[in-house]
Amino acid sequence: MADIIVNDERLKKFCSQVFVKLGVPEKDAEVTSDVLVMSDLRGIPSHGVARLMRYVNGIKGGTILPNIKPKIVTESDTTAAIDGQNGLGQPAGYFGMNLAINKAKKIGAGFVTVRNSNHYGIAGYYSMMALKDNLIGISMTNSAPLAVPTFGRDMIIGTNPISVVAPCGKERPYVLDMATTVVPRGKLEVLQRLGKDMPLGWAVDAQGVPTSDTKQVLDNMTKAVGGGVLPLGGAGEDLSGHKGYGLSLLVDVLSGALSGAGYGPNVDSKKAGKPVPANVGHFFGALKIENFIPLNQFKATMDEMLSGLKSSNKAKGAQRIYIHGEKEFEKYDEYRRNGVPLEESVIAAMKKLSTEMNIKYDIEK
Amino acid sequence: MADIIVNDERLKKFCSQVFVKLGVPEKDAEVTSDVLVMSDLRGIPSHGVARLMRYVNGIKGGTILPNIKPKIVTESDTTAAIDGQNGLGQPAGYFGMNLAINKAKKIGAGFVTVRNSNHYGIAGYYSMMALKDNLIGISMTNSAPLAVPTFGRDMIIGTNPISVVAPCGKERPYVLDMATTVVPRGKLEVLQRLGKDMPLGWAVDAQGVPTSDTKQVLDNMTKAVGGGVLPLGGAGEDLSGHKGYGLSLLVDVLSGALSGAGYGPNVDSKKAGKPVPANVGHFFGALKIENFIPLNQFKATMDEMLSGLKSSNKAKGAQRIYIHGEKEFEKYDEYRRNGVPLEESVIAAMKKLSTEMNIKYDIEK
Helix, strand or coil: CCCEECCCHHHHHHHHHHHHHHCHHEEEEHHHHHHHHHHHHHHHHCHHHHHHHHHHHHHHHHCEEECCCEEEEEEEEEEEECCCCCCCCCHHHHHHHHHHHHHHHHCCEEEEEEEEEEECCHHHHHHHHHHHEEEEEEECCCCCCEEEEEEEEEEECCCCCCCEEECCCCCCCEEEEEECCCCHHHHHHHHHHHHCCCCCCCEECCCCCEEHHHHHHHHHHHHCCEEEEEEEECCCCCCCCHHHHHHHHHHHHHHCCCCCCCCCHHHHHHHHCCEHHHEEEEEEEEEEEHCCCCCCHHHHHHHHHHHHCCCCCCCCCCCCCCCCHHHHHHHHHHHHCCCCCCEEHHHHHHHHHHHHCCCCCECEE | CCCCCEHHHHHHHHHHHHHHHHCCCCCCCCCCCCHHEEEECCCCHHHHHHHHHHHHHHHHCCCCCCCCCEEEEEECCCEEEEEEECHHHHHHHHHHHHHHHHHHHHHHEEEEEEEEEEECCCCCCCCCCCHHCCCEEEEECCCEEEECCCEEEECECCCCEEEEEHHHHHHHHEEECCCCCCCHHHHHHHHCCCCCCCCCCECCCCCEEEEECCHHHHHHHCCCCEECECCCCCCCCCCHHHHHHHHHHHHHHHHHCCCCCCCCCCCCCCEECEEECEEEEEEEEEEEEHHHCHHHHHHHHHHHHHHHHCCCCEECCCCCCCCCCCCHHHHHHHHHHCCCEHHHHHHHHHHHHHHCCCCCCECCC
């Protein structure tokens, strides 16, 4: 299956039109599309427009409300709690992160929770919003339970990503954006399509025992009979899998318990086989660097630290040491220039939407 | 070598007297001893009084100043930057965390950096200080470079721990306190003493290639000829070692670059073979839960989440699913009741100090 190359601007416009036709206000449609296409541009197709149908189906099925405004439940100079009111996660995230940024700009620190939300795409989109104001940005979200806790075999913790970013001077910003599991489910699906086994240490079978049988694990996950992806660090405590499990819980503490959203097994779950509002929770933060240290000093230190790492000695057989976000910035530049590759199945879904919704299909480069 | 059982209260008093004799003000001596003994009580002997001699030597050698006060460099309602002035890390950490706590109590969020500090012991001591006020507590520190970045072979990143805690209702608090490497150096030293190989995935040799040769890696680390401990997730990217590497950098961004302390290779380093001030950096934070959600609701959710995890189905062969901090709380109860086990070599060092400093040795239970 060859990828089809599309133009990112027209792809964004296409997605926006889809959301607008479904009743999403134009501004919210644009934000949502920008988050999706940004993910593709950064080389993370699993969170990009490949998920468009999921949002479309959520809106059509009534679990995602297209035309609501996030509501501020409680607010102080440094904090706010937002109710996403079961709208799209992207506009709720955009609203929440902007609130955190404005508070940090005014008073030094801003922290905002969001409950009753939906999947918001890549965590890094929101944390990176802080960079234009030279702030440190933080973004976390809980997610559907696809992983098992250390010594467990039930799929009751999320892949719960953490993203923290910091600006640099000459170097590109530091952009950590990581699921707290070894891998996301998407990586298993890629191997399954290729008919390949996965490395031992990615997932466990229904008994909670490490396995490399990709198909079996995915089948078990679909049927929810036990087993699932492992936390960062793998099975048991030998390679510190309890740390990845702890980080996943951290995200549920801040995005779930603190926001009043669901957590672990009750995020994005089904009730009696029927989909219900996902009640995903997010956590956003921003810190003003100048409140701690002169900005130019911070940036100079970041440059020195990151360039020092990159120029340090490589392991045998390795060509390059990366900084977090670096690969994605390079993909972004490449895809902006040459177009974004999309899988044929994703293109097919878009063509179908084009016909159904009477939206011009003009995204190919 | 059988462990010697000691009384924690008398152990604390003994350590305090040692610090006072070295010129440390009584209050600071008590805090420092409390941090050390708390580590032993929580079953983390690597960070306990086994390190007493390291602080004693630091003070005697002039790189740790016994009688200084941490200085607030800049402060706002939500933030502060502190200069530890090369004093002991524990009083500086205690001062910094209390400042963060007081800001969070008043205004909802408090964040404090400390530079020019020293090893502050277990990160969790400071984050847990937030629990008495029902706050979420955050504590991070950078540390001497003992780990290699992903695809690298130079020992230029720290084991940089992250601790985040949250109060519960009936359940014990959630206490994440984790090095961002697979294991600390201490775990290798334990295996070396037993003459054992380590699991593949803990460390790499001088060429940056994974090895299970414990002795060789420790020798390489001492000589700094390359190789060292691996970030959480192991070597390369197959099991997401780049995530552990990214978390280690995160700690250096917040504890190092933001505080103005050293980072990575220049923390606790030697210049021309001579010890210089360690310039360790810390980062503390506190968030007021009621600013986001009613406290009783938060605690009820935490209870439900943690008890749900503990009662979920176990992996084949596993007896129990733990929450972070749980093992340590159980050790604490046991050791408070029955005494704290200390290695013979640690006891020997204490007896020597007792003679040298004319302090009564009365710690054994």
